Amino acid sequence: MTALDHRPLTNPETIPEHVTRINEAKTPTGPGRPGASTAHITASTAHLSVEDVERIGAELEAIREQVMSSLGEADARYIRRVIRTQRGCEIAGRILLLGALFPPALVAGTASLAVAKILENMEIGHNVLHGQWDWMRDPEIHSTTWEWDHVSTASSWQQTHNYLHHTYTNVHNKDRDIGYNVLRVDPDQPWHPTYLFQTITNLGLALIFEYGIAAFDLELDQVQRGEKTWAEKMPEIKVMLRKAGKQALKDYVVFPALSGPSFVPALVGGLLANTIRNVWSHAVIFCGHFPVEVETFDEERLENESQAEWYVRQMLGSANIEGSPLLHIMTGNLSHQIEHHLFPDMPSNHYARIAPQVRDLCRRYGLPYHAGPMWKQYGGVLWKIARLSFPGGHETIAKRQRKALPVGRKAAATLRRLRERALPHAA
């Protein structure tokens, strides 16, 4: 299947130049011939020339450079303050839960612990493991030394998330995050009767998200496909089980035991805090890539993909959540998923500042910039999961995606080119 099926591009002369370059490896005789891959052209990028894409890349590089060269003491203070706040919340939550027989202590302790766990996983753990704070050279806040309050081990997470998901974002058969092997979140995933119940599967996944991710990070599907044997997987499984055991022991045995007569309510508090964290991170992460308008891509697109084309794919394949600064911190700034996917190793406190620049860039180049309030984004995700539990869905989803495209983008592109030709230095 090629993207050409979906759009009225009939004249081979209008195929942008980079098609030629991408296809050189496959078909060295020129563009527009049978067998040429056009997988990288989607409805949302058809109006861009190869120069446009390169210019987008250059502008994004400039934004990145501007931020990375500005990093300094204020940033170091920021992450240390977040870590201090998180540890303070954790200690407060644990102490309050010691007296969990007293209902207000149970509520406040659970809330405090849930906030601590969310901060730890999202604004601290996820971002530190991306190496966002490695530039400080502080061995205690470094991607190579950090371990987080999550069942998935730091190293296992770095492989499936930092490498596979961030490099091959939303590419079928490459980015395993598409549906996490249990959900059909894209019409291009073949339907299977088990998907009929995926609304319930999804609810269950949200409740135990931490364990779901850990199991997913083990890449057990490699065993199913015969790429690896159970014996080869065993060491990894053992490490993860040991970590899960320690976490469970701490939350469900040791701390409740310390609470003495409050054992049961303290256990409930720990369980609730973990569940709140699970449901919240599930919602945030699903809002990042699964809203209806977000695009997925075919493997062919990766062939000879340039850095600029990679940037464009990241923007088309991610979605932001709009909200208050508090929401941004509680999502670990993954509410700026687009900016995070463009610059995964940029300290997260800068995403909010560059978001308007990225949005403006998308507007100027007629690219969609998927953003919306949480209820809208998450509602869209849940609707899509419900729709795709039944076969098909191509047309419905494609219609929603078309509607999300900026209006008059071809006209805008032409106008911009005319303007740039008149003022060659303005760009």
Place this chain on the structure above:
Amino acid sequence: MIAGVLGRATRALTTPLLPDDYLAFVNPLWSLRTPRARVVATRPVGPATTELTLRTGVAWRGHRPGQHVGLGVDLGGRRHWRTYSITSAPTDEHLTVSVTAVVDGSVSTHLARIARPGDLLGLGPAAGGFTADGPLLMISGGSGITPMLGLLRGGAVADAVLVHSGRGGHVHADDLADLPATVHRHDSTGGHLRPADLDDLVPDWRSRTMLVCGPAGMLDAFSTAATDAGVPCVVERFRPPEPVATGTGGTVTFTTSGVVATADAVTPLLRAGEDAGALLPSGCRMGICHTCVGRLSAGAVRNLHTGELETADEGDVIVRTCVSAAAGDCVVDL
């Protein structure tokens, strides 16, 4: 054994963090893992030199007289490490070092002029073996006095003569009189101290072991004189000799860190790796302490002191990343 059980029990409470992370949360000096120091006093001891008195954290393992220590300073959010001679005795309550503000030296300038009581510093392990037995002749120039102070105050020396040369206002001028040694002062405004001056100042110098610390010219002159006279001589360098540079550098891959850095032919691998975000072991940063060593598994590096080329196919090649630069692309297991 009780401590072990207790350790395991508290670790069960803090997993995946360590109890230490919470100790350090309350007071950074309580960390059992990471030595840190807090500045408790500063005192000017020379025209551009400040003595810092440091309270050491629990993780500090002490030092021997004559050793030096790395101090970590956060500037612009980034941690920088520099090495200074310890001037206090191992038995003293506090650790002291003296820092001379070097022109263009951001870390030394910060420590000498900006650091205030209450500031927190990173602290490396003590390292170095600048010492000798028997009767000693100590020759120091400028801030080269600091390891001599450490040796003399540390009580490791029974019979010593100190010849200290400085320009006008001596570094640690007020402290020289209290030292358990015969002290000769030399004013270098009228000319450098020369080995020939020794015959007048210390007639029996040929029967002493020579310890020298000071500017590069002084080190060279006196170590040559010592060799000529057949006198044992130990030198302490504050700065590595001028790098020997040839070639074009290359990319350096740090396998354990998973970092790839580009480095020219004069940048130590350590610097290149750190600038690329790798967390590498380091100590003195001038080729002395061997804290920074790593196995060279591919490619070649050039020793910045000697200009010697070390290549991975020579077998198990261990390189000091602080004094080695890339000679083409190379791979280091760090």
